[in-house]
Structures are given as structure tokens and as C-alpha cells.
Amino acid sequence: MITIKNLSKVYENGSKPVKALDNINMHIQKGEIFGIIGYSGAGKSSLVRCLNMLEKPTAGTITIDGKEITALNDKELRTARRKIAMVFQHFNLLSSRTVFGNVAFPLEIAGVPKKEIKQKVEKLLALVGLADKYDAYPAQLSGGQKQRVGIARALANDPKVLLCDEATSALDPETTKSILKLLKDINRQLDLTILIITHEMKVITEICDTVAVLESGKVIEMGNVVDVFTKPQHSTTRAFVQTVINTEIPEPVKQRIGQEGGGRVIRVSFIGDHTGKTVISSIVKKFDVDANILYGNIDHLQDTPFGGLIIELTGKQESILKAEEYLAQQGLQIEVIANDC
């Protein structure tokens, strides 16, 4: 659906040129949810903005649905843009128009007759669950509702591709979840290709099929989400994976860790087959240490379990170190949180 070849983007407007994208190559399949993750400044927005030519690429070609959009004139580009919809982090709704008016806007632009607009908008608002907010102005809506309007608006001209630049980054976790679910539903119902830009690994694990990790304008890792997640090759990718595995330790557990004589507390994180517990019991047997599980969480990425355990180890220091070594050999990530022994 989308093919990007040797794409580069250099910004020349500052005091010195900034190379935001450096020879990007990727292919996005029809009907998939493709995620692009990277830290702030990695070039994510530049990349997605090149896809609808909000930014002109410095070099390279982009083909969307068989059309080389980097080779179109102004008029052709305007027509092509109707099929490349975009959802924005800050919603970018028209404050002077109602919810209805906002969703009707792209249809008006495309010259759709009034009667058809009305039917289409009603259908779209029902799809995003906002049928009752028809007459409301954006100022009267919550962030999540605004983004639903943004999504309905994006879908108005039956796009082939939906580009989402940090579409959930301005929303709280609960709302993020519901918006991601909506995107997934749309992806299934309409067989719509979705490109999601984010700096949160959670978003990737939640709904993406494929992921590309972007750093300093380069793709440093790309592939099936489960593969990249279970076998991250690059340190940046590993850091992103850690963000979803190491969830916040609950307050009572934290207090307990702080207490005197609490022993050595470690965090064991795992992805894939070993769900940790069996390994824990084997270190107790093997190394003459006591292991007390203070906290644990397990999550699933499709069928792959992942999570972390907070364990308090007591015993001889030597034995503890040996036990830790053993855990590491089993492919588990170890992090020492407290060391009171």
C-alpha cells in the first residue's frame, strides 16, 4: 500500500541544516497497522508529513496505492490527499464548526452534494460513537471525544490510508485505550491501512502488526511486532520494550522495599516462554536462598506472555549472586532495586 524508497529530508531553514530523515526504506502492507516508534526528535513527524507531502522530501520517492505522490502536481496532489487521511495529536478541529460541521468539512471540500454529506456524517458519527454530539462545538468535548471527531473526519472521504501522528499522546491512559480500540475496529471493519506514530511502546504492543524503530532519522529496527518485541536487536529497541515490561511498582511494595533488613530486592523481567515462576523455585532449590515474590505482573502480546517479578532474596551473599547469575543465564533481565544484605 505504501512504499518508501530512499527517502531523505533535510531542513535548511535554521542556522544549520538538520537531517531529519536519512535514507528511509519501508513497505507497508494493505490492511496492516504499522507502528513507527522513536524518541522525540527521531524524525517520526517528518516521515509521516512527507507521506501526504505536508513536507517536501529532499530525496527519494513515496508510492501510495500505486500512485507516486512525490511526482504529482498541485492539483493531482490535492485529489490524492483525499485518500490519505491524517489524525493529529492536538486534534486540529475547526472551533467555529459543530461536530457535524467538522466531519462534513472534508466532504464539502471534495464537492459532495449536501444531502449525501448529511447521510455520510451521520454514519461516521455513529461509527465513532458520537451520534449524540452532533450539535456540540469542539470546546464542549473531552479530549477523547475530540479525537473521535478527528477520526470520523479523517474517514469521511473513504481514505486508503490513515496516518496518525501521536494521535493518543494528548490523552490519558484510559482514553488512549479506547481510541486505540476504535482504530483497531476501523482497521478490521474497513480493511484500512493505518500508520501510527508514537513514542509509547504501549501503543505498539496494543494494536500494531508491524513496527519500525526510528532513531536520528534512520530505521534501526523493523519487523513483526512480536519478533521485535521478543528479540530486540538494538539497545534503543530494548529500552522501549523495557518501558512496557517494567510497570510501576505499587506503593505498599515500594514501602516494604525501603524497610530495614529487607534483604536484596531484584526485578526479574521476562518475555516469552518462561513465566519466571518455575525459574524462581529452581533457584531456591539450587542455591540455598529464600525467594519471596513481592509483586508480579504478566501481560500478553498476542500469545506471548511478558512481565516482571519483584523478588526479595535472602541468604548468603555468595549464594544470592550465584542465583542471579543463573537467572541471567536463563535469558531473564535482572535489575537490583535494593541491597540491604
Add this chain to the structure above:
Amino acid sequence: MTADISLINHLIEISPELWKATYQTLVMVGATMFFSTIIGVPLGVLLVVTEKGSIMENPKVCSILGSLVNIFRSVPFIILLIALFPLTRLIVGTTVGTAAATVPLVVGAAPFVARIVESSLKEVDKGVVEAAISMGARPWQIITKVLLPEALPGIILGLTITTVTVISYSAMAGVVGGGGLGDLAYRYGFQRFDEITTYAVVVILVIMVQLVQSFGSWLSKAVNKK
């Protein structure tokens, strides 16, 4: 007591003149605002859309229009009034009367409106314009469906300020033969030492400005959905 009666008698005596002058001022201000808006709004829009990085980027047009607006805005109104006599004669055929006063008023107010429209349009969220571009909107559609509606509350407030300014300028225009309240105050108050007429004119002007300002503020609020 007798003073009060003579005051009222005097007011009754001059009331036809007062009404006529008020009417002339209203016509002058109304016509001026009508033409300044017709000229100033497109000018303001052009100033914004031809700017570097905007939807109809054209640095040449932008800087020419900008200079033109600045030139007219830097000439004090009283000088503009006199300097424009030839133009006024060309358009209206005479340099005296209400219609004649409207010409310099429009020339003075239109660039003012242009700048006000310009600054209101610049307040419009860039992201919203970008969203419209990403949907394939043409420049004309962006102007009429995004920029102007989004900036409307600000433009209305700006036009209100302009109207108040034009009311005071119209008094100046009156003195050089334009009629209206300024002319009346000048002829009675200054030339005949008729203070009562002067104060009556002041009261009418204050009421006029109050009404314009209240209406403008109300309308701006009514169309603002932010």
C-alpha cells in the same frame, strides 16, 4: 429655574440641527465602515496568505501591500483629509458634504481594517490550516472555510474598534465641510460660543460609541465557540 427652562428651550430649538447632524454622522460612519470592510478584509487576507510559508506564498505581493498599508497608516488623518482633496473631487465631484468626507475616511480606515484582519487571521491555529491542507483543500477553500470563520470573533472586535475610531475621525472630517456632529459642534460651539450644543454633541457621541462597543462585544462573543 429660569436657567433650566432656557436650557430646555435651547435644546428644543437646536434639536432639528442635532438630529440632522447625528444622521449625517451615522451615514458617514456607516458608509465608511462598509467600504473599508470591502477593501480592508481582502487586503488583510492577502497580507496573510501571501506571506512566506503560507498557502499562497508571494513575497513580492506581500511586501508591496504591506508598504502600501503602512504608508497610509503613517499619515495623520487630518493631513490625509486635505491631501486627498483631488482624489475626493475625482470620485465624488466635490470636496464638501457627507459623501466627500467618506473618501478620506475610507482611505484612512481601510488599511487599519487590513491590519486588524491580518492580525486576527494570524491567530488562527496553524494546525487547523494544516489539517485542511492535508484534506486537499484549495487556497480559496482554506480562506473562506477555515481562516475567516475561525478568525471571525477577532475580526468583529477589530471592526468595532475601527468603527469607534471612525466616529471620532468623522468629527474631524466634518470640520472641513463634511457635515455631521463634528461640524455642528464647530459651528455652534466654537464659532458662536454655544456650549450647550457642544455638550449635546458630546453626549450623543458618547452614547453612539457605547452602543457600537456593546453591540460589537456582544456579537463577537456570540459567534465565538471557543
